[in-house]
Amino acid sequence: MKYYVMTLFPEMIEEGMNTSIMGKAMDQGLIELEALNIRDFTLDKHNKVDDYPYGGGAGMVMEAEPVYRCYEEICSRIGKRPRVIYLTPQGQVFSQEKAKDLSQEEELVFLCGHYEGIDERVLEEIVTDYMSIGDYVLTGGELPAMVMMDAIARLVPGVLNNDQSAETESFSDGLLEYPQYTRPVSILGRQVPEVLMSGHHQNIEQWRQAQSEARTRERRPDLYEKWLNNKNLQNKR
Numbered sequence: 001m002k003y004y005v006m007t008l009f010p011e012m013i014e015e016g017m018n019t020s021i022m023g024k025a026m027d028q029g030l031i032e033l034e035a036l037n038i039r040d041f042t043l044d045k046h047n048k049v050d051d052y053p054y055g056g057g058a059g060m061v062m063e064a065e066p067v068y069r070c071y072e073e074i075c076s077r078i079g080k081r082p083r084v085i086y087l088t089p090q091g092q093v094f095s096q097e098k099a100k101d102l103s104q105e106e107e108l109v110f111l112c113g114h115y116e117g118i119d120e121r122v123l124e125e126i127v128t129d130y131m132s133i134g135d136y137v138l139t140g141g142e143l144p145a146m147v148m149m150d151a152i153a154r155l156v157p158g159v160l161n162n163d164q165s166a167e168t169e170s171f172s173d174g175l176l177e178y179p180q181y182t183r184p185v186s187i188l189g190r191q192v193p194e195v196l197m198s199g200h201h202q203n204i205e206q207w208r209q210a211q212s213e214a215r216t217r218e219r220r221p222d223l224y225e226k227w228l229n230n231k232n233l234q235n236k237r
Contacts (some may be wrong), residue, residue: 001030001031001032001103001105001106001107001108001152001153001156002031002032002033002034002072002106002107002108003031003032003033003034003071003107003108003109003110003149004034004035004036004074004082004107004108004109004110005033005034005035005036005109005110005142005145006036006038006067006070006071006074006109006110006111006112007035007036007037007038007112007140007141007142007145008037008039008112008114008140009050009111009112009142010035010036010037011035011066011141012142013035013142013145013146014033014035016146017033017146017149018144021153021154021159021160022150022153024147025153025156025158025159027214028041028158029154030153030156030157030158030159031153031159032078033149036070036073036074038066038067038070039066040070041065041066041067041069041070041073042063042065042069043061043065043066044201049062049063050063050064050114050115051063053116055114058116059116060115060116061115061116061117061118061119062113062114062115062117062118062119062121063145064118064119064121065120065122067111067118067119067122067126068122068126069110071084071122071126074109076109081126082105082107082108082109082218083102083105083107083108083109083128083129084110084111084126084127084128084129085102085108085109085110085128085129085130085131085143085145085148086111086118086123086125086127086129086130086131086141087110087111087112087132087141087145087148088113088117088130088132088141089130089132089134089135089136089137090129090132091129091130091131091132092129092130092132093131093132093133093134093135094132094133094144094147094148094151095171095189096151096171097098097147097178098131099151099154099155099166100151100155100193101192102148102152103152103153103155104236108149108152110141110145110148111126111127111141111147112140112141112142112144112145113140113141114139114140114141116236126226131144131148132144133147133148134185171223173227174223174226174227174230175212175213175215175216175223175224175227176205176212176216176220176223177212177215177217178207178208178209178211178212178215179215181193181196189206193207195207213227
């Protein structure tokens with residue numbers, strides 16, 4: 001998997017991704033990352049990439065030309081038109097299901113906007129996916145891009161030391177993950193549930209499933225209802 005990020009702040013992407021599990025994955029060659037500075041592709045001698053919007057209004061708009069020239073550079077390197085994700089609050093909300101879909105790609109391009117957005121004409125030309133990480137507005141697309149890259153990379157084989165952990169975490173089966181415990185057995189007046197120390201794997205799995213269902217019902221009733229509907233449909237087949 002190789003990530004290309006079209007951004008005005010490449011150092012923000014590089015510093016944010018070169019740590020922890022993602023940093024190790026890049027060191028091992030499992031994930032590649034290249035952040036391209038959109039300013040490097042402007043023809044303006046002052047590296048200007050924004051201008052006033054037609055029709056008036058507050059703020060500035062990123063120009064189409066430097067974005068498109070940056071995109072063309074990426075296309076020339078990989079020899080095809082890649083999947084391009086534009087990070088915007090107007091996009092579909094990112095989810096674990098979408099992370100699984102995107103993890104199947106060999107290359108992904110993330111386009112990070114700023115100011116009041118990007119000239120619509122270049123978006124229509126190059127963007128394949130409009131995605132959001134939630135119904136709120138940030139100052140730019142870099143943080144959402146890093147959130148998505150992290151979630152997607154965890155699904156690339158070999159990135160996690162234990163690939164099974166990606167299959168048992170929250171959202172993998174439509175439910176939130178069950179509670180986790182480690183030593184000591186007693187702390188803060190609370191005990192590790194006895195079933196987890198029993199060594200009885202079937203009972204442990206049943207307990208974890210029950211905990212996942214209860215936690216999802218309490219904290220995310222929307223997810224629980226969706227999971228329950230899917231379960232009922234499967235039972236009818």
